[in-house]
Amino acid sequence: MADAVAPEFARFIKEERRTSRLPASREQLAEGELAHPVFVENGRVSEFLRVAAKRAVGLFRPTKRTEVVWVHGDSELAVNLVELDVKLSGGLIYILIPVRCDQTGNATIEVVFAVGSPDEPAGLYASTYRRPNGPPLIVEAWGEALVAFAWQCVLGMISGIAGATGKDARGNVLVPVELTASDKGIQIVPMARHRFAGSSRLRTTTKTRGAR
Numbered sequence: 001m002a003d004a005v006a007p008e009f010a011r012f013i014k015e016e017r018r019t020s021r022l023p024a025s026r027e028q029l030a031e032g033e034l035a036h037p038v039f040v041e042n043g044r045v046s047e048f049l050r051v052a053a054k055r056a057v058g059l060f061r062p063t064k065r066t067e068v069v070w071v072h073g074d075s076e077l078a079v080n081l082v083e084l085d086v087k088l089s090g091g092l093i094y095i096l097i098p099v100r101c102d103q104t105g106n107a108t109i110e111v112v113f114a115v116g117s118p119d120e121p122a123g124l125y126a127s128t129y130r131r132p133n134g135p136p137l138i139v140e141a142w143g144e145a146l147v148a149f150a151w152q153c154v155l156g157m158i159s160g161i162a163g164a165t166g167k168d169a170r171g172n173v174l175v176p177v178e179l180t181a182s183d184k185g186i187q188i189v190p191m192a193r194h195r196f197a198g199s200s201r202l203r204t205t206t207k208t209r210g211a212r
Helices: 007-018 042-056 136-164
Strands: 038-041 067-072 075-080 085-089 092-101 105-114 175-182 185-191
Touching (some): 007 038, 007 042, 007 136, 042 085, 042 185, 092 136, 105 136
Antiparallel strands (some): 038 185, 075 092, 092 105
C-alpha cells in the first residue's frame, strides 16, 4: 500500500497533462533516463505535503483524522496533519508543523531544508539543522523526531508526484532524482530507477563449497 501512488498526486499529473503544462508520458523509459520535470506552484505545495504527511503516519485511506499523538515514556505530543504549511524561497524549504502538548499548548515547529535552486541544482541533496525552531521544551524532547517527520513528508510528496508521472520499462514507478525550490514553487525531475533499485530480473544464488 505504501508504494501505491496517492490519488491526489495522480489527479494533479492528469490535470497538468490535460492543460498541456506537462507533456504526455513517454513509454518504456530505460534505467537512468529522465522524464520531463514537474513544477508545483507555491500555493499547492502545502496541500500535497499534507497528503504525504497522512501517508507518513500510515493513513493511506480517506479519513477524518486531523492529528496523531506521539508517545514516548510519559511524554505526549499531538501533531496536526491538516494544517501543515510550507514556505519557499530560493533553495530553501520551510516546513511548519503545528503541534500541542499540555506543557506548552499550541505551538509551531519550523524545520528548514536547504535544497537545490533553479540556478544551482543539487540533485536530491538536502541539509538541515539538527534542532528545529520552536519552544525549547518541545524541541528538546521531540526535535529529532520532528525533523525526521518533516523530511519524510517532503520525500513522500516528491516521490509520490514523480511516481504519478509514469513507469519505466520494467513496470516500476519513476523516482525523483532532483528537487529545486524557489519562491514560485518546487520542481521535481523524475527518473527511471536503476536496476539495483526496486524490482529487477536479478536473482540471488547460493553456492555450496565442496568438502576438502
